[in-house]
Amino acid sequence: MSTIFYGALITPTSLTEYRALPRALLSVSRDTGDIEWIEDDVAASELQDALARHGAVSENVDFVELKLGEFLIPGFVDTHIHAPQVPNLGSGQEHELLDWLAEVTFPMEARFADADFAKRAYSSVIKRTLDYGSTTCCYYGTLHLEGTKILADVIHSYGQRAFVGKCNMDRNSPEYYVEPSADASLAATRALIAHIQALPPPTGSGTAAEPLVRPILTPRFAISCTGELLDGLGKLAAEDAGLRIQTHISENAAEIVFTKQLFPPGSLPAPPPLPDAATTKAGGKVANGKARETTYAGVYDAYGLLRHNTVLAHAVHLEEEEIAIIQARRAGISHCPTSNFNLRSGCARIGMLLDRGLKVGLGTDVSGGFSPSILTAVQHASMCSKVVALHTESTPPDSRFTDRQLPIATLFYLATLGGAEVCDLQARIGSLAPGKAFDALVVSVRSETGNPAIWGMDTAEELGMGLRDDGRTRTKTEEEELAGMLEKFLFCGDDRNVRRVYVQGRLAGGKESRV
Numbered sequence: 001m002s003t004i005f006y007g008a009l010i011t012p013t014s015l016t017e018y019r020a021l022p023r024a025l026l027s028v029s030r031d032t033g034d035i036e037w038i039e040d041d042v043a044a045s046e047l048q049d050a051l052a053r054h055g056a057v058s059e060n061v062d063f064v065e066l067k068l069g070e071f072l073i074p075g076f077v078d079t080h081i082h083a084p085q086v087p088n089l090g091s092g093q094e095h096e097l098l099d100w101l102a103e104v105t106f107p108m109e110a111r112f113a114d115a116d117f118a119k120r121a122y123s124s125v126i127k128r129t130l131d132y133g134s135t136t137c138c139y140y141g142t143l144h145l146e147g148t149k150i151l152a153d154v155i156h157s158y159g160q161r162a163f164v165g166k167c168n169m170d171r172n173s174p175e176y177y178v179e180p181s182a183d184a185s186l187a188a189t190r191a192l193i194a195h196i197q198a199l200p201p202p203t204g205s206g207t208a209a210e211p212l213v214r215p216i217l218t219p220r221f222a223i224s225c226t227g228e229l230l231d232g233l234g235k236l237a238a239e240d241a242g243l244r245i246q247t248h249i250s251e252n253a254a255e256i257v258f259t260k261q262l263f264p265p266g267s268l269p270a271p272p273p274l275p276d277a278a279t280t281k282a283g284g285k286v287a288n289g290k291a292r293e294t295t296y297a298g299v300y301d302a303y304g305l306l307r308h309n310t311v312l313a314h315a316v317h318l319e320e321e322e323i324a325i326i327q328a329r330r331a332g333i334s335h336c337p338t339s340n341f342n343l344r345s346g347c348a349r350i351g352m353l354l355d356r357g358l359k360v361g362l363g364t365d366v367s368g369g370f371s372p373s374i375l376t377a378v379q380h381a382s383m384c385s386k387v388v389a390l391h392t393e394s395t396p397p398d399s400r401f402t403d404r405q406l407p408i409a410t411l412f413y414l415a416t417l418g419g420a421e422v423c424d425l426q427a428r429i430g431s432l433a434p435g436k437a438f439d440a441l442v443v444s445v446r447s448e449t450g451n452p453a454i455w456g457m458d459t460a461e462e463l464g465m466g467l468r469d470d471g472r473t474r475t476k477t478e479e480e481e482l483a484g485m486l487e488k489f490l491f492c493g494d495d496r497n498v499r500r501v502y503v504q505g506r507l508a509g510g511k512e513s514r515v
Helices: 044-053 083-088 097-113 115-131 145-158 182-197 227-238 253-262 276-281 289-293 296-302 320-329 337-342 350-355 374-390 408-422 457-462 478-492
Strands: 002-012 018-029 035-039 061-065 070-074 076-082 134-140 161-165 213-219 244-249 310-314 332-335 359-362 440-444 498-503 506-509
Touching: 002 408, 002 478, 018 044, 018 408, 018 478, 070 408, 070 478, 076 083, 076 310, 076 332, 076 359, 076 374, 076 408, 083 097, 083 115, 083 134, 097 115, 097 253, 115 134, 115 145, 115 498, 115 506, 134 244, 134 498, 145 161, 145 182, 145 213, 161 182, 161 244, 182 213, 182 227, 213 227, 244 296, 253 296, 296 310, 296 320, 332 350, 332 374, 332 408, 337 374, 350 359, 350 374, 359 374, 359 408, 374 408, 374 478, 408 478
Parallel strands: 002 061, 002 070, 076 134, 134 161, 161 213, 213 244, 244 310, 310 332, 332 359
Antiparallel strands: 002 018, 018 035, 070 440, 440 498, 498 506
């Protein structure tokens, strides 16, 4: 049994290119939720022959034909979001990071000690992120074990793909919101991991072998963790190479200063050895032990918390030595431009990080970021790159991205396949290809969506806007028109344009999911 989509499809292939297919045919297995096959270009007159070649007879197929102005894209990947902060959206706009945490964030997160509050709040949170098109999210919970179990349960019930972590924080937090000891934090973390791993298989997609909700270690940031706690988390990570890790790094200047005060030179254990190839690629800079132990990244590395499946949020003020070690460890960066603008943290030089070979995805960082939509992150990532370019006296002539405006293809990549790479899920999600999970959005840039910011494709067609003066010849190719629709969606779209959201082949959200 299969569901077959016929119509426009856009999927990333690299940081600089994507495929725009106006007449694609895509088949999804209803047993596994994976993409079975794709035909790139099928004319309407050839449709029945194409279906017959694949044995797709009407008795075992659900056929979905997309309208003019509708297209399929991979689902968005939000690599950094604080689930308990969604109720704070739009609050505390006058603060910088550390004051914002104390005045706005910690008081709200403390409320999630109440299990009933947590269940009701998290139900609203997950519904929102799905409807905005985030098929995969890296969620921070609170420090509460039970509340974070509830977060995992709610995500599981909605069928979203996610990583869920209980915040580890045993110091430099308010008395009402801090863990009593490193041992207590580690015990609760182990209990959460066991709870998530015991969740039943997802229903409705036949994917018993692949859990959608997975645990992730979550030291909130170095400031909130003692060396004893970081050491315990590093040992826990060493027990399972597939266990993801998420934390913050170099978001705010004051945060960096405080981190270095808490972990002075000579206070850190020796970091794990680097592969020879990684050391060579970094030009020897990573091998300098003194440089490593005096950096923010060096703190995490010393405790074994930097590796290929570590998600580092922000990275606004990275030092040269930190870039080298992050590259060597193959950790990923979650670029959160909305939050970085909003909390006056600064503009991350994402183009430079891309040229250095770092993995980069996008994060909303709710509620430092004031929108739960990756579309907002896309728009602000574009503006951030322009600000960086404006403040650069000379752009390196041989660079692709450094200190330059990020192209549309790159922004699209960061929101999808780039995020998948950061989460170490690129083999399963992030693009639409045979064998991958069907985590996808049906997007509409038609007038009927009710978004006044988008001039609908259907209206443009009715007015003959795509035709030359002769009224017959089109001014653009179909591929160019489809590329224009993607750009309109990325810069003017919102949740009204996200019509259907699929996770592992199952309808999980979007405006039409409730019709």
